[in-house]
Amino acid sequence: MxxxxxxxxxxxxxxxxxxxxxxxxxxxxxxxxxxxxxxxTSATPAQIxxxxxxxxxxxxxxxxxxxxxxxxxxxxxxxSLLLGKGVLAATMERLPVTIGLSLYALVLTLLxxxxxxxxxxxRQNTWVDQVAMMIAMLGISIPNFFxxxxxxxxxxxxxxxxxxxxxxxxxxxxxxxxxxxxxxAISLALLxxxxxxxxxxxxxxxxxxxxxxxxxxxxxxxxxxxILKHALANALIPIVTVIGIIISLLLSGAVVxxxxxxLPGMGQLLTQAVLSRDYPMVQGGLLLVxxxxxxxxxxxxxxxxxxxxxxxxx
Amino acid sequence: MSDAAASIDAEGxxxxxxxxxxxxxxxxFRHRLFMTGLVLFLIIAVTAILAPWITDxxxxxxxxxxxxxxxxxxxxxxxxxxxRSLWSRVVWGAQLSMLIGASVVALNAVFGILIGAAxxxxxxxxxxxxxxxxxxxxxxxxxxxxxxxxxxxxxxxxVILALGIVYIPRTARIVRSSVIVLREMEFVQAAxxxxxxxxxILTRHILPNAxxxxxxxxxxxxxxxxxxxxxxxxxxxxxxxxxPTWGNIMSEGRDFMREAPWIITIPGIALMITVMGxxxxxxxxxxxxxxxxxxxx
Numbered sequence: 117m118x119x120x121x122x123x124x125x126x127x128x129x130x131x132x133x134x135x136x137x138x139x140x141x142x143x144x145x146x147x148x149x150x151x152x153x154x155x156x157t158s159a160t161p162a163q164i165x166x167x168x169x170x171x172x173x174x175x176x177x178x179x180x181x182x183x184x185x186x187x188x189x190x191x192x193x194x195x196s197l198l199l200g201k202g203v204l205a206a207t208m209e210r211l212p213v214t215i216g217l218s219l220y221a222l223v224l225t226l227l228x229x230x231x232x233x234x235x236x237x238x239r240q241n242t243w244v245d246q247v248a249m250m251i252a253m254l255g256i257s258i259p260n261f262f263x264x265x266x267x268x269x270x271x272x273x274x275x276x277x278x279x280x281x282x283x284x285x286x287x288x289x290x291x292x293x294x295x296x297x298x299x300x301a302i303s304l305a306l307l308x309x310x311x312x313x314x315x316x317x318x319x320x321x322x323x324x325x326x327x328x329x330x331x332x333x334x335x336x337x338x339x340x341x342x343i344l345k346h347a348l349a350n351a352l353i354p355i356v357t358v359i360g361i362i363i364s365l366l367l368s369g370a371v372v373x374x375x376x377x378x379l380p381g382m383g384q385l386l387t388q389a390v391l392s393r394d395y396p397m398v399q400g401g402l403l404l405v406x407x408x409x410x411x412x413x414x415x416x417x418x419x420x421x422x423x424x425x426x427x428x429x430x
Numbered sequence: 431m432s433d434a435a436a437s438i439d440a441e442g443x444x445x446x447x448x449x450x451x452x453x454x455x456x457x458x459f460r461h462r463l464f465m466t467g468l469v470l471f472l473i474i475a476v477t478a479i480l481a482p483w484i485t486d487x488x489x490x491x492x493x494x495x496x497x498x499x500x501x502x503x504x505x506x507x508x509x510x511x512x513x514r515s516l517w518s519r520v521v522w523g524a525q526l527s528m529l530i531g532a533s534v535v536a537l538n539a540v541f542g543i544l545i546g547a548a549x550x551x552x553x554x555x556x557x558x559x560x561x562x563x564x565x566x567x568x569x570x571x572x573x574x575x576x577x578x579x580x581x582x583x584x585x586x587x588x589v590i591l592a593l594g595i596v597y598i599p600r601t602a603r604i605v606r607s608s609v610i611v612l613r614e615m616e617f618v619q620a621a622x623x624x625x626x627x628x629x630x631i632l633t634r635h636i637l638p639n640a641x642x643x644x645x646x647x648x649x650x651x652x653x654x655x656x657x658x659x660x661x662x663x664x665x666x667x668x669x670x671x672x673x674p675t676w677g678n679i680m681s682e683g684r685d686f687m688r689e690a691p692w693i694i695t696i697p698g699i700a701l702m703i704t705v706m707g708x709x710x711x712x713x714x715x716x717x718x719x720x721x722x723x724x725x726x727x
Contacts, residue, residue, distance in 0.1 A: 130561050134562055134565035135568055136563060145578070163443070256709060258705075259661065259701055261664055262680070269694065316474055365570075368570035375665055387665055390577065405573060406568050
């Protein structure tokens with residue numbers, strides 16, 4: 117088991133290395149003079165020159181790369197031009213908001229997705245199944261920012277039940293936090309919930325056909341126990357594998373949702389950085405978020421090996 | 431009487447001799463989900479193609495006198511905060527969405543298949559190609575697209591390029607996994623033994639058999655591309671305004687949600703119809719084209 121975990125961890129290293137190379141290369145993709153592009157049209161030549169030196173863009177590329185990795189190894193992800201502080205510090209400040217929102221959305225995703233998937237599978241080919249799958253399809257097809265906008269129009273503008281934006285930290289006022297994050301979390305969760313409902317349904321259908329489920333029924337176990345104890349345990353395996361993908365989708369979606377509901381999280385930080393051409397922030401932030409995701413995926417794989425012994429022997 | 435018997439007979443023979451591709455197309459046309467998806471998608475696609483003929487007002491013509499006209503008399507979809515015709519803007523936005531979706535699909539079809547086939551067939555470059563692939567797929571899709579478009583500068587072409595970079599690795603991975611399986615099959619081994627060259631084996635024996643999952647993937651990809659483009663332009667990093675895109679129309683509508691909610695809902699519904707149509711289409715294609723899944727059901 118430890119060996120599996122170790123092997124999986126090691127395999128993440130080349131991926132992270134290439135991810136960091138791509139992030140580095142990104143800023144060099146800027147057409148023309150990157151320093152001039154970052155400084156903007158109103159900058160004087162002296163300012164551009166200054167910026168070039170600050171960002172180390174006057175050095176040969178090999179040296180820039182060397183400094184880049186030197187920095188990364190010391191936890192230095194660059195410095196935001198807009199905020200005047202380190203990318204890592206800026207990210208850490210905003211991260212709790214995004215993690216809170218994503219966790220809330222993840223809980224909703226699992227609750228809605230898994231339950232409706234199980235119910236649809238148990239009532240296969242009835243109207244319950246069809247309605248559940250129709251709603252899942254709708255959830256997959258409705259863009260999360262459109263759903264967010266619709267909810268703002270309906271619940272905030274017309275009914276006035278929930279605020280249309282803004283953020284209240286959980287530590288300050290848990291009820292306020294719920295009020296400010298419920299709409300964003302729902303709009304964020306629906307896509308993943310739809311995907312998960314479909315995966316759960318087909319996983320469940322496959323398991324229900326297995327011989328051991330028939331055996332469990334034949335020996336007279338109550339249906340509840342057959343479903344919850346025998347079938348669900350194995351139907352959960354494919355669900356665990358997609359959790360990594362779901363978290364990636366949630367973080368991607370959070371970028372848009374945070375911009376929409378003006379939540380001061382990672383996503384908003386990066387969108388603002390993009391719009392104000394704060395490229396060091398974009399580069400460092402992208403690298404940080406991706407590293408986080410790679411680590412999450414490694415953990416999910418290890419978890420997968422833990423709950424499914426077959427994986428361990430491959 | 432004898433006529434009827436003959437026609438039944440002729441039909442029986444015709445069915446037996448039917449070309450497999452025709453049989454597949456027939457099955458597709460009988461598939462309810464696929465047909466629903468096709469109709470939804472065609473509504474948007476045909477509207478997009480006919481844009482110059484079915485709109486009479488320039489999508490960017492300002493008319494402050496007519497601002498915030500609700501959908502109805504004179505203005506099918508109403509007007510926005512500058513009195514521009516929302517019908518014109520949404521229809522031209524459809525054209526841009528379709529153009530971007532089709533371009534991203536074309537880029538994926540070419541480079542996804544090329545990279546995937548190379549990685550799956552030539553084991554020596556597999557490792558390197560797949561590590562790069564893994565790295566590109568590790569980035570959250572929208573974030574990478576935003577970063578690339580922001581670096582290259584916002585324009586329609588750069589959006590296509592960015593979405594290509596984001597999605598090609600995903601297509602390549604699907605192609606690769608089919609190619610790896612097919613490469614070991616007896617009929618391919620037979621072709622190798624018969625002395626066929628790499629190119630012939632790939633294009634004649636392997637790729638035609640690897641197409642089903644790719645076609646399914648490309649139809650979903652069209653939906654992702656349209657959705658991502660709308661997201662990018664909603665965030666302000668897509669095609670440059672005043673070029674109408676569904677995303678930037680909705681973004682502009684945010685300031686007038688109380689007095690003119692239709693500025694958001696109309697392009698939003700158009701976007702939803704497109705994505706849903708393509709998702710239905712993809713589901714239908716998967717049912718019909720992927721024999722493995724067909725047996726399961």
